[in-house]
Every structure is written in structure tokens, then in C-alpha cells.
Amino acid sequence: MAASESEPLTTEMKEFSMEEIASHTTEEDLWMIIGNRVVDLSKFDDHPGGPDVLESAAGTDATEEFDQIAHSSAAKKQVEDFVIGKLEGTQIISLDDGAGGTGESSTVFTILAIVLAIFFYFYLKK
Numbered sequence: 062m063a064a065s066e067s068e069p070l071t072t073e074m075k076e077f078s079m080e081e082i083a084s085h086t087t088e089e090d091l092w093m094i095i096g097n098r099v100v101d102l103s104k105f106d107d108h109p110g111g112p113d114v115l116e117s118a119a120g121t122d123a124t125e126e127f128d129q130i131a132h133s134s135a136a137k138k139q140v141e142d143f144v145i146g147k148l149e150g151t152q153i154i155s156l157d158d159g160a161g162g163t164g165e166s167s168t169v170f171t172i173l174a175i176v177l178a179i180f181f182y183f184y185l186k187k
């Protein structure tokens with residue numbers, strides 16, 4: 062599933078070197094890496110987290126910072142609006158993997174817990 066999601070993104074993507082990305086660090090010319098995507102945030106004037114955090118991450122791989130503040134899925138989708146390419150020699154990393162993964166497994170555990178509760182309820186009733 063993850064592979065088919067990232068394929069359309071990776072096939073026709075322009076590749077940029079780390080040096081190239083690291084040279085776009087001003088407010089008007091601001092690039093960074095998020096999950097191996099190269100994003101051009103020069104026109105992202107209304108970042109809800111403020112312009113300062115973006116400027117301090119300019120020209121770097123901000124994947125961890127982006128993850129750490131637990132951006133909403135709307136924010137993760139919005140990242141795609143700014144993608145101009147990818148870091149050379151890499152594969153795009155799905156930003157939803159972590160959240161989707163835990164979401165899925167917690168659903169499984171919830172269902173399992175309910176099934177077990179029902180089971181024990183009838184078992185103990187006997």
C-alpha cells in the first residue's frame with residue numbers, strides 16, 4: 062500500500078543534492094527536506110506554527126522537527142503543495158506511516174479487548 066502511494070510521487074520527481082537544498086535559507090528563498098521531499102516554503106506565509114520555526118529549519122532535513130510537533134493529517138497533506146522534488150538517491154517517506162500504523166494497531170487492540178471482554182463475560186456467567 063505504501064509503495065503504490067509513493068510511486069506516482071517518485072517517478073517524475075526532480076532530484077536535488079543536499080548542498081543545493083542547503084543554499085536556500087532565506088525568508089524569500091526557503092527550502093527544506095521533509096521525509097526526503099524537497100519542499101519550497103518561500104511562499105508559505107501563513108504557517109500556523111509561525112515563520113521563525115521554518116526559518117530556523119531552512120536548508121536542513123526537518124523531518125524530525127516536523128514529526129515531533131505531531132502535525133495534523135491536514136498539515137501532512139499540505140506538505141505536498143510545496144514539494145518541488147526529492148533528495149537525490151532517496152525514496153519519499155510517507156508522513157502518515159507512523160500515525161497510521163499506531164492508529165491501526167490501537168484499533169486492533171480495542172477490538173481484541175472488546176472480544177475478550179465479551180468472551181469472559183459469558184465464560185464467567187456459566
Ligand code: HEM
Pocket residue numbers: 095100102108109110111114115118123126127130131132133134135136137139140143
Ligand atoms: C511544508 C511544511 C509544513 C507545513 C505544511 C506545516 C503546517 C502546519 C499546520 C497546518 C499547523 C497547524 C497545526 C496542525 O494542523 O498540525 C502547523 C503548526 C506548527 N508547525 Fe508546521 N508545518 C510545516 C513545517 C513545519 C516545520 C519544519 C516545523 C518545525 C521546524 C513546524 C513547526 C510547527 C509548530 C511549532 C506548530 C505549532 C504547533 C502548535 O501550536 O501546537 N512546522 N504547521
